[in-house]
Amino acid sequence: MVAGKNIVHSDVVTAAAKDALLRRGVKIEDIAKIVYEMQVPYNKGLSLDQCIDSVENVLRKRELQHAILVGVELDEIAERGQLSAPLQQIVESDEGLFGVDETIALGAVYTYGSIAVTTFGHLDKNKIGIINDLDTKKGIGIHTFLDDLVASVAACAASRIAHRTRDLQEAGLTFEDVRNGNSE
Numbered sequence: 001m002v003a004g005k006n007i008v009h010s011d012v013v014t015a016a017a018k019d020a021l022l023r024r025g026v027k028i029e030d031i032a033k034i035v036y037e038m039q040v041p042y043n044k045g046l047s048l049d050q051c052i053d054s055v056e057n058v059l060r061k062r063e064l065q066h067a068i069l070v071g072v073e074l075d076e077i078a079e080r081g082q083l084s085a086p087l088q089q090i091v092e093s094d095e096g097l098f099g100v101d102e103t104i105a106l107g108a109v110y111t112y113g114s115i116a117v118t119t120f121g122h123l124d125k126n127k128i129g130i131i132n133d134l135d136t137k138k139g140i141g142i143h144t145f146l147d148d149l150v151a152s153v154a155a156c157a158a159s160r161i162a163h164r165t166r167d168l169q170e171a172g173l174t175f176e177d178v179r180n181g182n183s184e
Contacts, residue, residue: 045176071145105148
């Protein structure tokens with residue numbers, strides 16, 4: 001630790017990231033529904049509650065928290081018209097060649113490996129669930145960064161489940177076994 005530096009406690013950052021998502025109209029369950037849709041074909045007995053738990057765990061990672069805080073802040077500043085030109089217009093229009101929004105979200109995805117990276121690409125292209133709502137601007141606000149951040153969280157949570165699936169398979173179990181208390 002560097003002397004004289006204020007360190008922000010992990011619980012504070014976690015709460016701030018969750019609050020930022022909620023403030024922008026994104027609930028944990030919205031993200032978990034995407035994770036469920038992505039993973040249920042591969043996981044017998046997978047439940048939405050297990051997907052919610054995976055999203056909650058992902059949101060405890062600093063990389064994701066920091067990306068959410070930065071991205072949401074930039075969207076909110078753009079909504080107030082406080083970015084300088086031409087950045088204001090680029091963010092407002094979610095210009096296709098901008099790419100900084102995807103870069104921030106992708107940087108956070110690397111925490112969960114190649115499965116998360118490829119899943120992020122799929123979600124960025126196909127805009128499943130609330131990602132589509134944010135991307136197509138249904139509702140109010142600028143979500144240039146938020147749609148990609150939600151895809152990032154969903155991709156990481158899906159990756160966690162994919163890795164957990166392998167662990168369960170090696171133990172001769174499924175998510176259904178875990179849900180019914182027949183394991184570990």
